[in-house]
Amino acid sequence: MLRIGKNRHKVIIQSTSQAADAYGALVDTWSTFATWWVTLSPVSGVESFSEGKVNAETTIRLTGRYIANVKTAMRILFGSRIFSIIEVLNIGEMGHEMTMICKEID
Secondary structure (H helix, E strand, O other), X not given: OOOHHHOOEEEEEEEEEEXXXXXXXXXXXXXXXXXXXXXXXXXXXXXXXXXXXXXXEEEEEEEEEOOOOOOOOOEEEEOOEEEEEEEEEEHHXXXXXXXXXXXXXX
16 A cells, blocks of 8 residues: 555666767666655675775665656665666565665765
8 A cells, every 4th residue: 555655765766768879878877767766675784805995785675656667777876875776676566566676875
């Protein structure tokens, strides 16, 4: 059941396209696909040490109203943090609510 009042975190879903830079090389450009109000829940956090530095990996679950055509090739902005989309789930396959599992990008 979707509880709108719990969706108090505003995130931006971005899609990518390629454009030529000044030298003609193709580069990824990100643009806003949708603004989405969600409930944000941490799923896991792991720290590891390799090559002389600490690496942190954070996984979150975002739940909110359904938005059509969201793909795993898109990304999520939450403040200054960037998350890659791992999974997009249409809850109950009814087009009312969806959940995304996302991993933070360093």
